[in-house]
Amino acid sequence: MEGNRENLLKTIACRMKELADGVNSPTPRVEIHLLVQGCRLAANFIGCLGLLFKFAEMEFLSKVNDLDKQAKADDTLETMIDREIEKNCAKKSHSASRSLIRVKRAMVMLRVMFEQIISSRESSLEAAVSKSYEESFAAYHGWASRTAVLVSLRSLPTRAKLLKMLYENGVNDY
Secondary structure (H helix, E strand, O other), X not given: OHHHHHHHHHHHHHHHHHHHHHHOOOOOOOEHHHHHHHHHXXXXXXXXXXXXXXXXXXXXXXXXXXXXXXXXXXXXXXXXXXXXXXXXXXXXXXXHHHHXXXXXXXXXXXXXXXXXXHHOOOOEOHHHHHHHHHHHOHHHOOHHHHHHHHHHHHHOOEHHHHXXXXXXXXXXXX
């Protein structure tokens, strides 16, 4: 079973590397289907943070699904955004551009969270998740949302429990 968790983590790492290679190439591009696949894999981690984070997982996946629905088969982020700008709908509430902003913030949160988890060997995830939230979403949330997040931090699993959940759920989620 150890291999299942490793496969999930390796699959996510591979997908993120593909995305990074596209961004860092001489002709930068991000293919939407690769972004969507990577985000769907990464959503597994949000769900493992506990019941109180289930809403965040559902919200993240709804934005990822919005991107997927609005993209054409060979779209890149650039072609999709250009199409929305041309149609004057990039700033509309249900545009792919606005969904992309929220997806980016969630990915920043996950990146910072895992950087914190790796750099600290603390058993508690509270500091890692708190810092990642502050760096990604806090500035865009009102008092009620920020307070709800702070309260939910107390319900986070320990580092060991998170790894165990990833281990147990790894096979079914990709």
